[in-house]
Amino acid sequence: MATLEIRDLHVTVEADNATKEILKGVDLTVKQGETHAIMGPNGSGKSTLAYSLAGHPKYTITGGSVTLDGEDVLEMSVDERARAGLFLAMQYPVEVPGVSVSNFLRTSATAVRGEAPKLRTWVKEVKEAMERLNMDPAFAERNVNEGFSGGEKKRHEILQLELLKPKVAILDETDSGLDVDALRVVSEGVNRVRETGEVGTLLITHYTRILRYIKPDHVHVFANGRIAESGGPELADKLEAEGYEAYTKGGASE
Amino acid sequence: MAEAQNIPVGSTTAGQIAVAAESTVATRMSAPASFDVADFPVPHGREEEWRFTPLDRLRGLHDGTAVATGDGVKVDIDAPEGVVVETVGRDDARIGRAGTPVDRVAAQAYSAFEKAGVITVPKETVLTEPIRIVVHGEGGTAYAHQVVELGAFAEAVVVIDHSGDAVLAANVDYVLGDGAKLTVVSVQDWDDKAVHVGQHNALVGRDATFKSFVVTFGGDLVRLHPRVAYAGPGGEAELFGLYFTDAGQHQEHRLLVDHNVPHCKSNVVYKGALQGDDAHAVWIGDVLIEAAAEGTDTYEMNRNLVLTDGARVDSVPNLEIETGEIVGAGHASATGRFDDEQLFYLMARGIPEIDARRLVVRGFFAELVQQIGVADIEERLLAKIEEELEASVA
Numbered sequence: 001m002a003t004l005e006i007r008d009l010h011v012t013v014e015a016d017n018a019t020k021e022i023l024k025g026v027d028l029t030v031k032q033g034e035t036h037a038i039m040g041p042n043g044s045g046k047s048t049l050a051y052s053l054a055g056h057p058k059y060t061i062t063g064g065s066v067t068l069d070g071e072d073v074l075e076m077s078v079d080e081r082a083r084a085g086l087f088l089a090m091q092y093p094v095e096v097p098g099v100s101v102s103n104f105l106r107t108s109a110t111a112v113r114g115e116a117p118k119l120r121t122w123v124k125e126v127k128e129a130m131e132r133l134n135m136d137p138a139f140a141e142r143n144v145n146e147g148f149s150g151g152e153k154k155r156h157e158i159l160q161l162e163l164l165k166p167k168v169a170i171l172d173e174t175d176s177g178l179d180v181d182a183l184r185v186v187s188e189g190v191n192r193v194r195e196t197g198e199v200g201t202l203l204i205t206h207y208t209r210i211l212r213y214i215k216p217d218h219v220h221v222f223a224n225g226r227i228a229e230s231g232g233p234e235l236a237d238k239l240e241a242e243g244y245e246a247y248t249k250g251g252a253s254e
Numbered sequence: 255m256a257e258a259q260n261i262p263v264g265s266t267t268a269g270q271i272a273v274a275a276e277s278t279v280a281t282r283m284s285a286p287a288s289f290d291v292a293d294f295p296v297p298h299g300r301e302e303e304w305r306f307t308p309l310d311r312l313r314g315l316h317d318g319t320a321v322a323t324g325d326g327v328k329v330d331i332d333a334p335e336g337v338v339v340e341t342v343g344r345d346d347a348r349i350g351r352a353g354t355p356v357d358r359v360a361a362q363a364y365s366a367f368e369k370a371g372v373i374t375v376p377k378e379t380v381l382t383e384p385i386r387i388v389v390h391g392e393g394g395t396a397y398a399h400q401v402v403e404l405g406a407f408a409e410a411v412v413v414i415d416h417s418g419d420a421v422l423a424a425n426v427d428y429v430l431g432d433g434a435k436l437t438v439v440s441v442q443d444w445d446d447k448a449v450h451v452g453q454h455n456a457l458v459g460r461d462a463t464f465k466s467f468v469v470t471f472g473g474d475l476v477r478l479h480p481r482v483a484y485a486g487p488g489g490e491a492e493l494f495g496l497y498f499t500d501a502g503q504h505q506e507h508r509l510l511v512d513h514n515v516p517h518c519k520s521n522v523v524y525k526g527a528l529q530g531d532d533a534h535a536v537w538i539g540d541v542l543i544e545a546a547a548e549g550t551d552t553y554e555m556n557r558n559l560v561l562t563d564g565a566r567v568d569s570v571p572n573l574e575i576e577t578g579e580i581v582g583a584g585h586a587s588a589t590g591r592f593d594d595e596q597l598f599y600l601m602a603r604g605i606p607e608i609d610a611r612r613l614v615v616r617g618f619f620a621e622l623v624q625q626i627g628v629a630d631i632e633e634r635l636l637a638k639i640e641e642e643l644e645a646s647v648a
């Protein structure tokens with residue numbers, strides 16, 4: 001069973017000619033089949049955790065360890081992490097002009113699966129996945145994220161999640177900027193992947209709204225660069241009622 | 255209107271549409287067009303037409319100090335049956351009919367060449383194989399002139415392939431008879447030190463179709479003037495260009511489409527990728543719709559993809575309209591960056607860095623490469639793009 005283990009993770013970022021520590025000792029274990037919600041106020045370091053796990057060059061790991069099935073993730077390049085089974089659904093997916101969605105998806109699937117998918121089954125696979133996400137087939141011929149609406153970008157991220165079948169999926173504020181209909185479609189996509197039981201999900205969110213559609217097994221409150229409290233789904237209800245104030249008092253939340 | 259996005263520091267992407275009583279396209283040149291080099295002052299670099307060009311790297315082509323060495327370039331022509339290939343003297347009446355030199359180097363080339371090449375495709379001759387002109391630089395300095403003439407309703411593909419090392423100033427005239435169809439692929443695949451400056455004039459006959467691909471990869475400095483004018487109504491011109499500008503290279507393409515007669519079409523698409531320190535690409539796209547040119551339909555576009563820091567693009571479309579009775583006229587210019595965030599996004603989907611760059615650059619150029627229609631040239635261009643990318647990652 002695939003397991004992502006984060007131990008005492010410390011991460012800094014360079015900003016305004018100063019080095020700032022954003023993550024201050026994160027401990028978390030995500031197992032295949034589990035869904036962990038990470039909730040926290042803006043500036044608490046949630047997205048930094050997501051991007052650090054994916055290997056974004058902006059962030060410097062200064063301490064701790066991250067392993068996936070015992071393999072040292074921090075030693076891997078960005079593409080190696082993805083091929084090892086890590087997937088990051090980004091909050092702000094990047095436009096890639098000149099590269100069509102269909103070409104991108106196929107190149108990506110070829111890299112992650114280690115061989116080019118058979119053309120006939122691949123076309124069918126993509127078509128069906130797009131239909132489930134209410135995506136127009138014409139979408140495949142557009143350039144990656146170019147001119148996409150916020151909802152289209154998120155659907156495109158979840159489309160990739162469904163096609164790449166990672167061991168651990170990190171969803172960074174996938175709910176942000178979505179109206180209720182889009183949120184439901186996207187959540188259903190995530191749930192389809194979860195129901196396979198083969199993915200561990202790290203759901204990063206500011207709001208409890210998405211948890212009505214995607215039920216977490218564990219909820220963690222993120223504040224001031226570390227996990228401040230962990231619990232079951234009931235912790236989300238408490239946050240819904242009380243907000244993050246109890247965790248930010250006196251803390252330097254940016 | 256011109257659009258511009260994500261312009262790298264130090265670059266310009268300017269555009270204007272002028273509805274003018276007198277032509278700024280013509281008047282902003284520092285001297286009128288002429289076949290005589292003496293009619294052009296030696297440029298000092300601040301003239302509109304020279305301001306982007308590093309004169310000190312022209313190796314004297316601009317100031318009369320570059321002397322032909324006699325063994326500057328070797329030219330081999332391979333033409334299918336039915337084509338007439340000649341070498342003629344300066345006084346041959348077929349030389350210079352498609353256009354007049356517009357700057358000092360073009361006039362220098364015109365004034366200095368000793369023999370010209372003339373390739374004639376007789377009327378109604380339809381070629382099934384390309385005419386291939388191989389220009390190989392032998393390390394010297396040369397001035398040259400080439401004429402390609404198609405009789406009425408003739409059809410031909412001409413590939414001009416430049417390689418090796420040379421300092422070359424050369425003009426090419428394309429004269430298309432009525433209803434003729436000419437596709438020209440000019441490949442500048444020079445060695446790193448080569449300097450190549452030239453003016454390519456096309457005179458498009460009534461109902462004739464001219465299609466040009468200008469493909470520039472190599473050289474220390476390449477500066478070309480692809481120009482089109484029409485000899486009668488119904489003419490069509492498609493001007494496509496690709497360039498891949500590496501560290502230290504200066505590649506400049508200055509186009510003019512002169513809509514001087516009614517009911518002609520033009521479509522210009524130039525795309526360039528740049529990588530490395532001091533890679534500099536310049537694209538000037540002038541389209542002039544003269545008062546007589548009613549029913550004109552024209553569009554021009556320049557796209558640049560900057561792959562690394564340190565590269566610079568200057569992209570200047572100019573559309574000048576002297577009559578409102580046209581079908582359409584438009585232009586666009588945009589310079590985008592392949593940046594760290596795009597690379598991260600693609601790599602985060604498992605795609606290795608070299609493949610990510612390849613994906614982006616191939617996608618960027620694909621639509622143009624596929625239109626060339628000469629299989630070995632298409633393959634070579636794709637291979638060349640791969641080679642450039644491999645070099646950049648290594």
